Amino acid sequence: MIVAERKPLDEIKRFIEGFERVLVVGCGGCATVCLAGGEAEVKIVGSALRIAARKEGRRQEVLEDCVTRQCEPEFVEQILVRVKEEGVTALLSLACGVGVNFLAERLGDIPVFPGLNTKFFGATAEPGVWVEMCAGCGNCMLHLTGGICPVARCSKSLLNGPCGGSTDGKCEISPDVDCGWALIVERMKRLGTLDQLAEITPARDWSSSPHGGPRRVVREDLRELAAEAEENSAAAS
């Protein structure tokens, strides 16, 4: 999932200063699962902002909503309708950055602010702890490294590690951080494939990663179907 964390409320408060009617929008996807931006967090943020406005004697209305996923046109439609019908003057999105972008593109002259800091693609290590496991580099090489990603889990994203900063399985950046390459070596020992590491991974083409510019994925089959449906409905009307 995409893991995010709520921004400090004083920062959020500054974003929405001066806006009369603010809608806090949660996301029922990853942001809920990582306890950062679901229905419950919307209530907390909404409540905190109303308390702050009350305390500071500001006139600011804070409304709440939560959609199934903020990254789908059908799901955000209800937000666009509310914004229009209820005269919302600013949005605070508690989704990952995707949700903020997605709403921003659809909101015309209404600003949308991020309520979360989007952190990484990760997993639940233990209840309440999430760790990064994928960097979304666009060219997966996990088959070469025992299923453990050097791009995401080595602090330097080395393709042929470890570096000299690895001590007792920990990375030199912090004793709390595992050395990604130490994990890879241990894993491949167990798999009996350690010898594969003798092969040098050549420098890779990073254009599939964010360095190559904004990326997109297209499924032609679905696209054609959608276009057909649109044509049919146009013909029918």
Place this chain on the structure above:
Amino acid sequence: MDIDVEREAPCLVACPVHTDTRLMVEHILEGRYEDALDLLLEANPFTSVCGRICHHPCEESCRRVKVDAPLGLRQLKRFVVEATTDYRLRRRTPIERTRREKVAVVGAGPAGLTAAHDLVRAGFGVTVFEAGPEPGGMLGTTIPRYRLPYEVLREDIDDILALGVELRTECAVGRDISLEELRREFSATLIATGLSESRTLGVPGIDSHGVLLALPLLRAILAGGGAPLGERAVVIGGGNVAIDVARCARRLGAAEVTMACLEAREEMPAWEWETEEALEEGIELAPSWGPKAVLSAEGRVTGVELKQCVRVFDEEGKFNPAFDEAETTTLAADSVVLAIGQAADLTCLKGSSVKAGPGGRLEYDAETMGTSERGVFACGEVSTGPGAAVEAVADGHRAARAIAHFLDTGEVLKQPPREELPAIGELPEETVELIKARPRVEVARAPGETRVEDFSEIERGFTEAEARAEAQRCMACTTGAFVDEERCVGCLTCVRICPFGVATVTKTAAMPEEKCQACGLCAAVCPAAAIALKRYGTERIEEDLKRLLSEADASSSSVLIVSFCCLFETTSRKFLDENREEVAETGVARVLVPCVGRLSVPDILAPFEHGADGVCIIACAEGECLYPTAEERLGARVEQARRVLEEIGLHGDRIALWRTQESAEVSWTAFWEMSRRHLALIKAEEQKEAQ
């Protein structure tokens, strides 16, 4: 399992009149004793009686039995009655008659009067004919006063009569007025004459002086008389009537009282607790003995000869005792009382075409409750055979439905003799282990030897504190967590937090209700707000705040505190009832929650939105919480809420967390005072900072 079927708490299912005892307990906990009484009387007009003598199948089915002991539901019911005497008088109102038809009820026992109650409430005119001088049937004439004082029975009867039921006492149908006359005058007739006669035995010597029948004897004793039974009395029989007779005999001065019954000790049909009480009162049991002959000298009883009973029921389960005639024993006795069964007095049928049926009872259709004649119905023991008081009440309700239907449509109504409801499943062993044991609140009775000195009531009711302590033991079956599948994202937080191992997630979360203990810890942390609770629903806090707080209180210069308090720590209603005026005066709005461990961060913050200056959470006393981990979880949520306040520039310690000391009444006021002073300082400090 069909998940669409709404399942009920086992106590409700087991009760013949389906009293919602679970909800009664909730009302008691919330201090709504009057609502509890309304609920009880709606299900059972003989609530006072059942609070004293019900055989409480509700308790027998209570799922708590697996943990420690069932809830004392009968005593709780009695508590409700005793706590609401004034209210009960106030709620009495006659019912307006809206129907032309009149119904005659023969017999003013629990079955007949319940039917009369229901029919009057349905708008019909009802006249009850009672042969005796007072209404109440067997409850009034044969249940000893030490178990059921007459004034207690009268509370129920007076309620019923106040509705507008007409009662004609000392009017025996079949003697003073005929059934046929009733049939001409009334649109329907209900025979509910019970089983008022005792059966006798055909053994040698039975006609001796000093051989008595149980029910006439009990009637005489309750009427204030009763022949002296001598020093030594033998009661033949092992049922509840036999126990009553034996215990009365002790009270009448018999020094040695022995009960001889066919059944083995563990087969005795009397309720076990009554047998235990009889033993406490010095009564001897002679189980597995049947009467062979009554011994006498000069026509007067001297004893009874008994033969060993080797079997009471045959292979088909039918009553068919077998004896070892060679094995005999003799008990010396000055009197012998026969309590071996009851029979109907069918005098009321005299001169009528309504037919008697098998067993000396009425010919009767168990489904339609009709007799052999159209428009004549029967209910209670005269048709069903011997049963408990609450079963007679249940039958009275059924009869009223059957008669109302008949008068509405001219047709008979088929009803199953007993309405079976689906109950939630058994408490699984793995859940049992996680539930904290809490001893049942027992009311001590006087020692047996003092009890037998007179006929005064042997048991006292719960005090308010005892009732509340007992009510807290309720596991609140069926009122636990449920999931809104539309909202659930399957994040597993509930699974990870549930202290009872209830929650599971496949695609979405599920909380099987037979396991859930309604602690609310999952709902408090669900990030999707997808979990709700049936008891003290999640929206209740917001409603309570709106009810208690007004803008005016919030804008006043004094300190306004919202105090979330653990409902389970209250030993009285003192802190349970509150209104705006009181809040304005004291500056404290109390919101009582069944375990504050269920408060979510938004719950804790909500009062500030309503203008409160501070929140004062009072949890239960150290180590008292019913729910494992709830205290730590609450502590973490309080910290989270404090951080939120700090992030928006308010002092985190505007939120205080206290633990009850001893009880609510003892410690809470002091906590509020300390919070008030602390908040006044914080407010002053924040104002200074702002300048």
